Amino acid sequence: MEREEILSAIYHCAKCKLCSIASFHPSEEWLPLCPSGEFYGYQAFYAPGKLEIFREILEGELSEPSEGLLKAVYSCTLCGACYEKCKQITSVEIRLPELFEELREEMVKKGWALNVHKDIAKKIKETRNAYGEKYKYEAESTDRNADVLYYIGCTARYRVPEIADAMLQIFDKFGIKYQVMDDEWCCGSVLLRTGQVEEAKELMEHNVEEIKRSGAKTVVFTCPGCLMTFEKNYPDMGVELVHSTQFLTRLKGMKVKKLDMEVAYHDPCHLGRDLGIYEEPRAVLKEVANVKEMKREREQAWCCGSGGGVKSAFDEFALWSAVERIKEAKEAGAEALVSACPFCKRNLREAAEKEGKGMKVYDVVELVNRSLEE
Ligand code: SF4
């Protein structure tokens, strides 16, 4: 974005702070929407506060970042809830998450990146995955000319492999031939979200080349963060990019045995607000479990708290946000919280374990795999 465009967007913000509240007028209930503002409690942690920080940097009023300023900028999960709410009430599109990414890019240029994020960039450079793992997640292509390629992503490969395992088993159960990349590199999402744009370029070039060489026509993602990055940051590769839940809705003759389970569906921010995919996960989930809706859902869903580089930098806050979501699922009468994102699952599961109140956490593909009749 050009400087003038950014400043114009910043000056359009009326600082009303209505973007921090989810409204449910039928019950006259107001619930918080901005995790970072709610947790830290200062103006700088809400969307208008961060816009003001950005303005001060651009207009030369701020030359040294305090610890508090760094925290305000980097504790934003880039969940986009503020953007959706602002658009709903003002009909003006102040593209807040994009502005906050621009702000971080500007901060990185000034040498104000967080050390923990620089460490992730270093790990990616050394190992090509965001966790610095040296081993390989074991997966083999069933056909090297298959039309379908499954891009697994760092989190499903190294932190929640049960999601990748379930996806691969679903392909097998349907007799769908697939490819996985021999040399899959991190998609670059964490670097782009934390302002380290230059560091992401090599990764994107590698993945584009590998996918083009595979000849695949459809790339399936279980990670909405990877999918969004390919959709918004990668050049057009001439292939179809789909989320696992979209792919599943196309499979005809899915013989599933409905599980006797009351679940709540948690909209992942990148899948819902960023990509507009709200219906497919619900449609798939309804086939395999009894779905309860939580109060804050779809455009006004409460973020799990782990995106935008927050999990690595401010874990206590990330887990607090996830605990809030677990409480909401409990209130809705659910015994399990189901998402469609490895990053959400990891954070929600950790929070559930910490909270110790027995909430189970799954990804949609895990329940589908479990309910598919052999
Ligand atoms: S971003 Fe929109 S809703 Fe939020 S304070 Fe600014 S004008 Fe108000």
Ligand code: SF4
């Ligand atoms: S993107 Fe999410 S965490 Fe960041 S300011 Fe907006 S609502 Fe708050």
